[in-house]
Amino acid sequence: MTIAGDQVAVEVMVDVAPAVAFEVFTDEIDRWWRRGIAYRASGRSAGVLTLEPRVGGRLFEEYEGPAGLRVHEAGTVTAWDPPGHLAFEWRGSNFAPGEVTYVEVTFALTESGRTRVRLVHRGFAALRPDHPVRHGAPVVEFIGRFATWWGALLRAYRDHAGGDG
Amino acid sequence: MTGPDATIDATFRALADPTRRGVIELLRTKPRRASDLADACSCSRPAMSRHLRVLRAGGLVVTSSEEDARERIYTLRPEPFRELRDWLEHVEKFWALQLDSFKQHVERTRGRRR
Numbered sequence: 001m002t003i004a005g006d007q008v009a010v011e012v013m014v015d016v017a018p019a020v021a022f023e024v025f026t027d028e029i030d031r032w033w034r035r036g037i038a039y040r041a042s043g044r045s046a047g048v049l050t051l052e053p054r055v056g057g058r059l060f061e062e063y064e065g066p067a068g069l070r071v072h073e074a075g076t077v078t079a080w081d082p083p084g085h086l087a088f089e090w091r092g093s094n095f096a097p098g099e100v101t102y103v104e105v106t107f108a109l110t111e112s113g114r115t116r117v118r119l120v121h122r123g124f125a126a127l128r129p130d131h132p133v134r135h136g137a138p139v140v141e142f143i144g145r146f147a148t149w150w151g152a153l154l155r156a157y158r159d160h161a162g163g164d165g
Numbered sequence: 166m167t168g169p170d171a172t173i174d175a176t177f178r179a180l181a182d183p184t185r186r187g188v189i190e191l192l193r194t195k196p197r198r199a200s201d202l203a204d205a206c207s208c209s210r211p212a213m214s215r216h217l218r219v220l221r222a223g224g225l226v227v228t229s230s231e232e233d234a235r236e237r238i239y240t241l242r243p244e245p246f247r248e249l250r251d252w253l254e255h256v257e258k259f260w261a262l263q264l265d266s267f268k269q270h271v272e273r274t275r276g277r278r279r
Contacts, residue, residue, distance in 0.1 A: 032271070
């Protein structure tokens with residue numbers, strides 16, 4: 001589903017080659033992915049985040065919960081094209097079964113020899129509008145809540161509020 | 166954080182309907198009377214009245230204080246849209262912080278110029 005505005009895009013420039021950026025982004029995801037309740041399903045407990053390096057591979061987090069080892073699966077890899085392109089599904093920990101959004105990451109060599117990493121998170125418009133909302137949720141779930149966003153609503157918001165700031 | 170969240174819930178509820186989204190689109194251009202909105206949306210006045218009640222409850226529109234309900238002017242209220250924008254910025258911030266953390270890690274461990 002492609003609706004204008006149905007996405008969030010963020011970029012960063014890193015001072016390494018694309019192949020290195022791709023490898024570190026994926027293979028070392030647990031080492032750079034921020035820790036804490038706002039970023040991981042495991043919250044404050046020690047969890048390990050893994051991205052399996054192939055199409056169909058899983059992005060998942062393993063951690064020790066009150067009732068033993070738990071696994072939160074955020075999604076599977078849908079595109080694996082090193083060094084330039086990676087895509088995976090993204091499910092917040094409060095998503096209903098079958099609900100999914102999409103994250104796409106590109107690694108592009110720039111003239112300065114650095115790599116521009118661009119991340120696009122999209123697909124919110126395809127989710128059902130009565131998505132459960134959890135008050136006071138940390139940011140991982142906040143993104144889950146963002147899934148209640150409809151394309152039409154986002155368009156309205158962009159048109160209406162985007163002009164003044 | 167219950168306050169703003171509750172507002173966002175109400176905003177979503179209010180906008181979970183194509184007619185009400187149409188009303189928002191119409192009010193973006195200028196304030197209008199309920200009867201004008203009903204005509205523009207090709208729906209009955211009682212139906213429009215129900216939609217406007219939901220939009221008012223969600224805080225998306227405000228009305229002038231005419232005693233005659235038919236003469237009330239409906240105006241878009243910008244605050245809920247600002248809250249939605251703030252919410253979107255939270256999501257952007259989540260990924261911006263992640264990529265910043267990635268940049269620090271990759272340049273610390275593999276950077277060519279330090």
